[in-house]
């Protein structure tokens with residue numbers, strides 16, 4: 001079978017294919033024939049060696065993948081051959097709060113999904129909704145679960161409250177879809193008129209151009225009759241936190257998602273922005289298996305489909321092109337690799 005490995009860190013040329021024997025599942029493991037994987041910011045950072053966790057030598061990259069169970073170990077009770085599954089982002093975080101002992105992740109400290117066959121502990125996978133294609137199902141484990149957890153993990157959103165999303169990264173698009181599912185009104189920001197139309201088509205009630213309106217925090221306040229956003233899905237951090245604070249409702253929640261990177265500037269909030277509300281800054285690290293399962297129930301109930309921008313092939317050039325295309329920032333939605 002074909003498997004990719006992170007042989008050297010720094011550039012995409014460090015991602016190299018190998019032919020290896022198809023593995024056998026251990027007693028409590030399932031063997032998944034991977035059908036599709038999707039890329040996240042962390043996969044780029046890991047490949048470059050700038051992610052907070054260092055990749056173990058030769059690790060199989062990429063956290064997110066979906067496929068079909070083709071073999072199960074003798075003690076497996078959660079799955080049968082033929083089940084459609086995705087691996088979870090934190091294989092050991094099943095429910096409740098994360099602890100330092102649960103931080104292992106595929107694609108960095110554990111082997112990931114950029115492979116034809118993946119061996120997973122039976123606890124480290126979930127069934128994916130029937131209505132999703134393989135490519136759509138592969139979008140869920142990181143960006144999908146993070147967006148879902150951001151919206152449901154804190155104080156519950158009341159119907160009609162306002163969620164603010166920033167830009168058109170894949171995580172923000174999931175947040176727009178899920179906020180609508182949860183009955184919220186959505187204000188989204190973008191710098192592009194074409195993307196504004198696509199955000200509206202996805203369900204955003206209002207779209208604010210953050211370049212034309214550098215003080216977009218006050219525009220969000222105006223759009224909400226002076227109340228502000230009850231929950232901000234804060235995906236940019238240093239560049240946007242000031243306006244996010246100004247956009248927040250008196251007791252708003254700001255879910256700060258940026259990945260900590262010592263090479264990036266820290267986050268500064270002016271006194272004026274700090275004093276403008278009593279908002280809480282909450283942090284989220286993807287989510288547990290329980291978050292994934294509750295998100296899947298919502299996806300299935302509402303027939304929601306992740307936004308897929310482009311699907312690449314599994315050849316070496318295709319895989320490297322997928323990473324480069326993702327890095328270019330041109331995508332509106334997820335960048336997917338189909339594993340043939």
Ligand SMILES: NC(=O)c1ccc[n+]([C@@H]2O[C@H](COP(=O)([O-])OP(=O)(O)OC[C@H]3O[C@@H](n4cnc5c(N)ncnc54)[C@H](OP(=O)(O)O)[C@@H]3O)[C@@H](O)[C@H]2O)c1
Pocket residue numbers: 040041042142143146166167168169170171172189190191192195210235236239240256257258259284285286287329
């Ligand atoms: N904590 C966690 O568990 C977790 C999990 C997953 C991801 N993350 C982090 O969440 C972030 C989002 O990831 P992503 O892949 O969805 O998106 P991304 O690629 O980081 O988002 C890019 C988009 O943000 C918008 N943007 C850029 N500068 C902006 C600014 N100054 N003001 C407003 N919007 C701006 C742009 O939208 P337009 O082109 O529309 O203008 C751009 O397309 C990343 O930093 C990622 O590392 C965290």
